[in-house]
Amino acid sequence: MPESSLVRHLHSSSPECRTSPVRHFSRSLLPQHRNSSMLSTFCTEHNVQDCLSHISQEISSLGFPPVWAVSASPSELSVVAVLNCMYELIQLHRRNIQTLENMEMEQLKSSSEVDFLQLTSTRLKEQLELSRRENAGLLERERQLQLKVKSLQTCLKNEKEEVQKLQNIIASRASQYNHEMKRKEREFNKLKERMNQLLVDKKEKKQAIDVLNSIGRADGKRSLWKTGKTEAKHEGEMYKTLLSDYDTRQRELVLENAELRKVLQQMKKDMVSILSSRKPTLKGDKHKDDCIQADSEEEVFNSSKESVELYCVHAREKLTTSIRLQWRRLKSHVERLDSQASLAQRETRKEEMDRLMLDLQQCKDFIQTQEQLLQQLSSPCDEETASLLSDCYMLQEKERLREEWGTLEEQRKIFERERKTFTDAAIRLSHERKAFEEDRATWLKHQFLNLSPFADSKTSQMSKSKSSFLISVEPEASAASAPEKLIRSDLDFHTHRSVPLTTQSAGELYPTPCLIPENSLTKPKREAAHVDESSIFCNGNIPAQHKLWKNSEDHCSHSLKREKNSSI
């Protein structure tokens, strides 16, 4: 790419080339140069000019400001422009690299995507193939099934035909057999006739009855001749029996009907009574049309009442319609009642619930007031019953009080003892203060006396005072866990302090300060440091020396207070 662009550039810049043959030479040389060996240096001392021109040309072709003019000498290369250009180029290069990387990434991504897509496409192709095969199989099966259906249909048709044929055969056979049977029967009858004839004609063994003497009829009557009259009589008797049968049947039916009517009547009466009792409420309900209907109903009732007694067709019709009407009304009424009942039930339940809740609340209140009253009653005027009732409570209370009394007593004793010790301590303290005051007075006096002539002893004095202060602090801290001991040690300290304060010599004071700077134990400049410190200490402390002592006193009293707290 860059080469081709270069070539294009060469062509485009041909007029320029003509103007500067040197540059042309160098440019024509440059590809050669490149082609021959990339490793050979581009710029040598001899072709600096060419190189410069080439580069400047290149750069200008790339759209940068020109670095070097041909007219200018090679030494007059504008460094700023070159650097800018280089910077630009580097920037460009970086950008290019960046974009390249991005492109590569993109390419990687896309290639992987392509792979994936290829994979899916192959898979889908396989699926397609599979489904195609399946489809083919199914089609084949369908075809087979259709064939089967066709064959079955033909079979069915055949069967149907067969059935038809067989039915025809059966029918024909049946008719044939019937015919045969009839023929046979006729023949049989003919034979019977013939046999009968023969038997009648036969003489030797005839039917015979041999009775000793004939007997009379069961009813004792004589037999009668057969005449038309007897026939008529038989007919008459037959109809008589039939008639009597129908008569009895009718009577039974009438009886049954009467029973049913009675039941109907009663039912009707009940219904009427129920419905008529309902009617006023209906009227009250402002259902005017209903009222009208009810009126018409009334009419029906009245008419039907009579109709029950009537037995004609119209009456029956009327009766049935009225009954039906009433029945419908009754049914609807009952249904309505049912629904109302359910509704009412729900309402009443709710009401009941509310009422009961109210009751409950009232009862609770009542109970509470009762309890209050009982309490009031029981505490002030425990005449006899209350005393009896609370006797056990009293006993318990007494017991408890006694116990409390005991503990309080014990506490009191402890307090007493403590107070005693405190007073003792206070006395001692006052004594000590007295002594201290005296000490101070003496010390002040002493200092006053030694103020100007003995300046050297100041440091030792100061260290002594400080050490004493430190000692007073340390045991107190260590003995915080054992208060009883602390008191003694404190007291000891007080005594001890009071003693060395007066008796301690300057020479003995030296080892004590080494207690303070614990970290500087191994250091060789210990003394100097100590002195420094102490000097600083002294410098800061000298105006407030009096205050310091006061503080130590306060501290003492404070430690005592603390001891007391811990004991409690």
Place this chain on the structure above:
Amino acid sequence: MNFSELFKQSNQLCKVSPDGKYLATCVQYRLVIRDVSTLQILQLYTCLDQITHMEWASDSLFILCAMYKRGLVQVWSLEQPDWHCKIDEGSIGLVSSRWSPDGRHILNTTEFHLRITVWSLCTKAVSYIKYPKACQKGTDFSRDGCYMALAERRDCKDYVSVFVCDDWHLLRHFETETQDLAGLEWSPNGCVLAVWDSCLEYKVLLYSLDGRLLSTYSAYEWSLGVKSVTWSPSSQFLAIGSYDEKVRILNHITWKKIAQFDHPATINNAKAVVYKEVERRTAVGSDDLSLHNITIGTTLFNTQSKYEICPLPVQIPVVKPDPDRANPKIGVSTLAFSSDSRYLATKNDNMASVVWIWDMQKMNLEAVLEQTSAVRCFQWDPRRPRLALCTANTKLYLWSPAGCVSVQVPTEGGFQVQSLSWHGSGDSLILLGKEQLCLCFMDTDQEDKAHLQSQDGKQTESQEMDPVSTSEHHPPCTSKRP
């Protein structure tokens, strides 16, 4: 309950006279008349040959004995032992002989159903009725004895003739709409005649006395039809049992079906009580195993049985009939109403060991009796709702609404009850074996004292001859309804 000693009989010919006083039994060619109450022989008649049929006249004065093979009928008079009458049908032959309701005429059916000969004992007159049809039940007399219905076959058509029995006057003659008439039966009030077709077609026709067709009923087509038909004693119901194992009840007003009773193999009708007969060997103690006991006691080998009430549902043993054979053993073949028309007892042929009892008021199943063997015969007490049945073993079974009883018949020689018939008063039962018969007396008024009395040995010979058996068969195992 007491049992008489065993009497001989042949051809199961043993009948109580209509007035209930006498018991006639045939032993080979002899006719023995006994007093029912005392069982003493009153008369002994000797016929010319072995008797094949015997029948009392309606007034209990005459008995006819038919010898079909010889074509002979002999009539005996109870009042006049010397009186005799012999009817010879000659070479034309005889297949059936019966009294007319007045007891003065004898109707003989000749061989091949050529004709029916009516012999009058009053006038010695003879009359013929031609073309009688050979079928299940071709003739029937109305209950009051006034009319006779006769099925006829002429020119391949069925006819019904109604005769006045008084003088054999043909009152009505009409063609019926049947293919092949199988039977006819008068309603008990004598006003309706039920006519049914052969089993090939389900068809029941109802005719009025004057020959009008009242109604036709057909439950289904193309299948074997009616197997049995019975009127209720009140003439109110007509029960039709058919090959589809159902009983259909028609009413007497509209002649339409009002109920249908199925005979399912599994009973799960909660209202029905199922009594199952359970057999149990008698536990014989070692003391009883004496030689005496073994020699005399066939009862030793008898099993005791009792009824148990089965919890529902109950599976009933069903025999599948062979469909290729004619007259398959399936369907309701026997129907019987109790005397008060309250109950109907039925038997389905493919459940031969089961009797079904239906309540006709509630129109549902009342009880089911499942026996251990096939039921041979059952009959209602003519006075009470009480059913007696036998299953060709040594036991007699009784059902009443109160419960079910199985009674061992205390007789020797393995007397097996093949059939039974009630005495008209309902006080006694005649139990028929193969060659013997036994009377069973019910103490209906003091049923609770039944076994006490039987142990007293009031009059039963069985106790006199077999004292051991009394303890064996009493008390009868009763299972009352819960």
